[in-house]
Amino acid sequence: MSLMIVGHRGLMGVEPENTLRSFVRAEREGVDVIELDLHLSKDGALVVMHDADVDRTTDGAGPVADHTADALRELDAGLGERVPLFEEVTEAVALPLQAEIKDPAAARTLAAVITARGLAGRVRVISFHDEALRTVRGLLPEQSIGLVTGRSTDTAAERARELGADLVSAELPHLTREAVDRCRALGLEVISWTVNTGDDLARVRELGLDGVVTDRPEIVAELSRPAA
Template sequence: MELLTIGHRGVMGVEPENTLRSFVAAERAGLDVVELDLHLSADGALVVMHDEDVDRTTDGTGPVAAHPLVALRALDAGRGERVPVFEEVLDAVALPVQAEIKDVRAARALAAVLHARGLVGRVEVSSFHDEALAEIARLVPGVRTALIAGRHGPEVVERATAVGAATLCLKLRHLTLETVEE
């Protein structure tokens, strides 16, 4: 099992990816925000896991969505850490959170947590999926949202505006600068 540095691309220190241990280490290291990805377990729990499958980051196999929470909790995510649910991360750190969602179902589950805990100001929701962002914006008025665009053209700003995203996340290597002479 591969251990990655804090955060998806790595910032500092080595901890098991997307574990409570990694988020606490990020806060202790002085980072400003933690980013995490949310998937739904088979029984609807908001599970913190980057990949759709548990294979790369745990000693288990298969899609997150195929396992009930109790089975996911039994997996070793590295150094004895367990797969956390979103609420545990919120309890473990005081930092702002950027939560990436993958679909409308996850948006609905996340909306319930945001409302129950009054987290509109602490959590920014990001997604590659327009429908998921539109749904979270509809369900949680005032929540900050960010559209992530892996491939993009001139229409990406219109897409972000249409789903109510305040932020647009682009890969810099895909941007080109053009000089227009008058």
């Protein structure tokens, strides 16, 4: 069975993360799904950025929530790329998306955009935050959602089931056989992040996972090769 290949913030190992350039590169390299991160701007726009501050990934400074969408557009997010809005990503690429809510306040806005743009079948809403997933589930009862976990992976199966999630995206070093088995027993798909080396991939195969989240085009290429 082939593994689902998820491009992490596009393909952040080779392009500026969470930019249109990175998402287009991921699609071109052959990923199955693109993962991105969401915060709200000061004026309530869905901004694609991982951190709560703009400092690490742009030439600006301060919290995302202190900048308007127009102000964020003025920042350089790497190689001249601009900070995109979620709606722009949906237009720039055609692939399915995993939209990770970083700021729980963005949950309602994301649900509204999914509804307005008819994206329910294309987007899986994911988050570390149970509260954000509960909000989306309440607003969009049929929406596909996924729980992201790191150190809390041992409790992932039960939490995901309670939230109505159909997927667990777990940090690979914290993923055990027991955790995978509990997810499987509850009918949950399991993918892992971040899979960037041959050793990581071997572990994924040993655990019998459904997919990987990767930064690297060589991992995409490896998984895209026809079986011998």
